[in-house]
Amino acid sequence: MNPLLSVHEVSKQFGGLTAVRRVSFAVEEGEMVGIIGPNGAGKTTLFHLITGFLKPSEGDIRFRGRSIAGWKPYRISRLGITRTFQIVKPFAHLNVLQNVTVAALERSATLREATRVAEEVLEVVGLAGYRDHAAVDLPIGLKKKLELAKALATRPALLFLDEVMGGLTPGEVRDMIEVLKQVRERGVTLCMIEHVLKPIFELCPRTLVLQQGELIADGPTEEVMRRAEVVEAYLGEAISDA
Amino acid sequence: MKEEKGALSKSASAVPRRGLGWIVLAAVLIALPFLLQNEIYYLDVLIFFLLWAAMAGAWNLAGGYGGLLSLGHALFFGVGAYTSSLLFVKLHISPWIGMLAGAVAAAILGAFIGVLTLRLKGPFFGLATIAFSEVFMIIAINWKDLTQGSQGINIPYTPGLANMVFDSKIPYYFIALALCALPYFTAKWLERSKFGYRLIAVRGGEAAAQALGINTVAVKVTILVISSALTAMAGTLYAQYIAIIEPLHEFSFALSVQMVLMSMIGGTGTASGPVFGALVVTFLNTVLRDVLEGAQGGLQAVVYGALLVLVVLFIPEGVIPWAKRQWRRLAGRVAS
Ligand SMILES: Nc1ncnc2c1ncn2[C@@H]1O[C@H](COP(=O)(O)OP(=O)(O)OP(=O)(O)O)[C@@H](O)[C@H]1O
Ligand SMILES: [Mg+2]
Numbered sequence: 001m002n003p004l005l006s007v008h009e010v011s012k013q014f015g016g017l018t019a020v021r022r023v024s025f026a027v028e029e030g031e032m033v034g035i036i037g038p039n040g041a042g043k044t045t046l047f048h049l050i051t052g053f054l055k056p057s058e059g060d061i062r063f064r065g066r067s068i069a070g071w072k073p074y075r076i077s078r079l080g081i082t083r084t085f086q087i088v089k090p091f092a093h094l095n096v097l098q099n100v101t102v103a104a105l106e107r108s109a110t111l112r113e114a115t116r117v118a119e120e121v122l123e124v125v126g127l128a129g130y131r132d133h134a135a136v137d138l139p140i141g142l143k144k145k146l147e148l149a150k151a152l153a154t155r156p157a158l159l160f161l162d163e164v165m166g167g168l169t170p171g172e173v174r175d176m177i178e179v180l181k182q183v184r185e186r187g188v189t190l191c192m193i194e195h196v197l198k199p200i201f202e203l204c205p206r207t208l209v210l211q212q213g214e215l216i217a218d219g220p221t222e223e224v225m226r227r228a229e230v231v232e233a234y235l236g237e238a239i240s241d242a
Numbered sequence: 243m244k245e246e247k248g249a250l251s252k253s254a255s256a257v258p259r260r261g262l263g264w265i266v267l268a269a270v271l272i273a274l275p276f277l278l279q280n281e282i283y284y285l286d287v288l289i290f291f292l293l294w295a296a297m298a299g300a301w302n303l304a305g306g307y308g309g310l311l312s313l314g315h316a317l318f319f320g321v322g323a324y325t326s327s328l329l330f331v332k333l334h335i336s337p338w339i340g341m342l343a344g345a346v347a348a349a350i351l352g353a354f355i356g357v358l359t360l361r362l363k364g365p366f367f368g369l370a371t372i373a374f375s376e377v378f379m380i381i382a383i384n385w386k387d388l389t390q391g392s393q394g395i396n397i398p399y400t401p402g403l404a405n406m407v408f409d410s411k412i413p414y415y416f417i418a419l420a421l422c423a424l425p426y427f428t429a430k431w432l433e434r435s436k437f438g439y440r441l442i443a444v445r446g447g448e449a450a451a452q453a454l455g456i457n458t459v460a461v462k463v464t465i466l467v468i469s470s471a472l473t474a475m476a477g478t479l480y481a482q483y484i485a486i487i488e489p490l491h492e493f494s495f496a497l498s499v500q501m502v503l504m505s506m507i508g509g510t511g512t513a514s515g516p517v518f519g520a521l522v523v524t525f526l527n528t529v530l531r532d533v534l535e536g537a538q539g540g541l542q543a544v545v546y547g548a549l550l551v552l553v554v555l556f557i558p559e560g561v562i563p564w565a566k567r568q569w570r571r572l573a574g575r576v577a578s
Contacts, residue, residue: 072457077454078455082455085449085453089450090447090450091450092447093445098439102454107455111439150450151453153454154455
């Protein structure tokens with residue numbers, strides 16, 4: 001059987017800079033994969049490549065065996081791959097419920113149905129109490145939850161989270177970890193970029209490490225974290241962050 | 243944190259009162275032209291108000307709800323005016339059919355410009371609409387055999403329903419009212435439809451919308467097509483009402499700016515904003531014309547400019563959204 005996602009020898013150049021260099025890995029249905037690496041390692045760029053916001057310079061990306069390299073983001077999203085943005089992007093002019101409703105539109109027959117899906121998702125992430133608030137006025141912790149809620153409302157098979165823990169207080173991080181556990185139980189496959197390592201340890205049995213665009217480690221999280229080059233790549237980074 | 247009623251929501255309890263309001267408004271709008279029957283001057287002002295509101299409302303669908311800042315919407319207005327007028331004068335085709343033909347022509351043109359430029363980031367769309375209206379103006383001036391150049395086209399005075407020419411102003415009033423209602427109710431529909439949610443999302447953040455499966459280019463082209471068609475219909479009525487069209491006005495940048503200005507004063511991305519903006523501009527026009535006896539066009543531009551600067555500085559969201567917020571705050575204070 002084909003893996004859910006397979007990334008094969010993918011590279012991305014920006015002018016002279018190679019942001020992602022010949023990266024290959026596969027993700028199986030139901031996995032939770034952590035992605036770590038220092039600033040500028042190419043993590044976000046890798047997400048952009050998989051979700052269609054950038055076209056790979058080389059290599060192939062397959063979802064359930066079908067090549068999606070170079071597809072438009074909206075088509076990839078409709079196929080079942082969604083992502084959150086490192087810099088959260090709530091829709092101005094819309095309140096929290098409406099923001100999530102937009103996300104549910106493509107898989108709903110009517111606006112009413114989309115609104116119902118949105119209400120359910122708000123319940124799951126714990127934002128139900130804020131449904132009528134202006135999305136742009138939420139504090140960062142809640143904006144991150146909203147970002148997650150929007151991604152979930154598309155009912156994805158595979159979800160890419162770009163630093164959803166970034167800027168959260170330790171309490172909020174714990175809260176978010178619980179939400180993500182529920183998401184996993186709903187059968188969503190997850191890949192998450194994090195600088196904070198605690199959620200990776202708690203949620204992801206497997207971790208990938210990127211450094212200067214290259215995949216330098218891929219394996220069981222505990223093992224990967226012990227490897228010398230990872231510690232090196234992370235020195236001064238994670239330790240100062242943690 | 244403040245509660246967001248947002249671009250899209252309604253509370254259910256306000257519905258019966260609102261229904262009554264609509265009935266009263268409809269009665270007033272129907273009675274008004276008959277009350278003003280002998281006040282031709284005011285009826286004329288009223289018709290222009292409705293026409294500007296129709297035009298601004300059509301612009302607002304793309305420019306406000308869709309965030310597509312077109313500075314060349316006169317293009318579609320002119321295409322509407324010229325299509326129906328040429329069909330009427332040259333081929334004796336009823337302006338009613340001409341109006342639809344003009345709408346279709348403008349829609350095709352809008353689709354063409356949209357497909358060409360709305361995929362691109364940056365100012366290409368806004369520039370393209372300006373460029374196209376300039377090109378059409380030049381064509382209309384120079385293709386003298388067809389358009390009589392800058393002299394313009396006269397609509398012959400042959401009253402009759404089929405000709406959309408009347409000896410009373412009242413029929414024009416009702417056509418203008420209908421054309422004003424069209425973008426208004428389209429805007430209302432946007433606020434409660436899947437398409438409208440997509441559109442408002444695209445305006446709020448294109449990348450985020452794409453990540454959620456929205457074909458943002460298709461959404462933008464669609465609203466531009468609708469907006470172009472409705473703008474063209476206003477162009478046809480304008481031609482029929484004043485009975486002469488001139489390329490230097492119909493395709494002019496000033497006309498394009500007027501649509502933007504009226505929407506911004508009232509509030510872009512709201513259904514009633516452009517109507518209110520048209521009311522303000524019509525009022526100012528009338529007052530200025532009385533005061534200055536039509537003397538200096540330049541001074542009018544200065545007054546409009548000053549007005550816009552004031553609105554942008556003090557109530558950047560436009561008067562209608564601002565007033566609604568003040569009203570809600572006041573109501574909240576009374577309730578608590
Ligand atoms: N659109 C772009 N054009 C040019 N260079 C880019 C572009 N996007 C990213 N880069 C560069 O590519 C490299 C990888 O950036 P990327 O954002 O993927 O890193 P990251 O691992 O997500 O970092 P962080 O942890 O800070 O979010 C960086 O050197 C960045 O400056
Ligand atoms: Mg990043």
